Amino acid sequence: MKDISNLTIERTFLFRQDSIPFAGLLAPGTIERAFQPFRFGVAGTIIQEPSSGKILELQMANGSFDVDKEKSLIVGKLDISERKIHFTIGSTFEESEKFFRAVLDSISGATQVSMSPGTDILVSTIQTSCAVTLDFSFETFFSPRFLSFLQGQAQQLMSISVADVNVRPFKFSAEVSYAVKDESLHKHKIMVSNKPLVIEPRVNTPFEENRFFTSSPCDPETHFNLLRALEDSMR
Structure with missing residues (x-):
């Protein structure tokens, strides 16, 4: 495994009911005060329930987060609802933690409502994605x-008169499902949704370079360990 790039982390935090001051965020001017530090290009898009008009979610996109005076990270999106905070960021795990704490501090400062993530978060999930070069051909996945x-019958049957046809595997995807055992999650009516495990050849890259896009419902360290184990199993 080498040449890791475009590391992106997607995180979801589910809170106890009424822990997020969602109604307070909807007060005039509060969204701007809360999220101005993150310089979102798209800020405060409101998602409403069609029938009732109830506001379900605030969505922000194309922002940035200053880790320190010398480093700024790209924030793909930040979505906030009554019980959930969800975001994507191009960062390490530790930097995503800093961003999450900064979001909580901004919400608390703008709404004057203190948040206690240590006790209020019921469950959190993480998805790690990156581009990486692996020590095997993608075709190794297939019998x-x-x-x-x-490369035989399929190519012949799909051939056309004006061009040569080449059929190659494109993507490996598996579904990771979760049977919740924690009784506290059942009591709060929380389920953990299924997540994808994806390994596919990197777009616009020669097939023989063994360059891949990879994604798994793991933190970065576990994701890299998973890829190393995959390489070992393919040898």
Whole structure:
């Protein structure tokens, strides 16, 4: 495994009911005060329930976060609802923690309502994505008989008169599901949604370079350990 790039972390935090001062964020001028430090290009998009007009979520996108005086990170999006804070950021795990704390501090400062993540968060999930070069060909995922079918009968049957046809595997994807065991989550009517595990050839990159886009419902360290274990299993 080498040449890791475009590391992106997606995090979701589910809170106890009434822990997020969501109504306070909707007061005039509060959204601007709370999220001005993150310089969102799209700030305060309101998602409403069509029938009742109830505000369900605030959405921000294309922002940045100053880790310190010398380093700024790209924030892809930040979504906030009554019980959930969800964001994507190009960062390490530790930097994503700093951003999350900064968001909580901004919400608390703008609404004058203190938040206690240590006791109010019921569950959190994380998805790590990156581009990486791995020590095997993508075709290793597939049986020789399946590859023979793609490059033989499939190519013949899908051939066209004006161009040569080449059929190659494009993507490996698995679904990771969770059977919740924690009784406190059941009591708060919280389920953990299914997550994707994805490994696919990197777009606009020669196939033989063994360059991949990868994504898993893990923190970065576990994600990299997963890729190393995958490499070992393919040898």
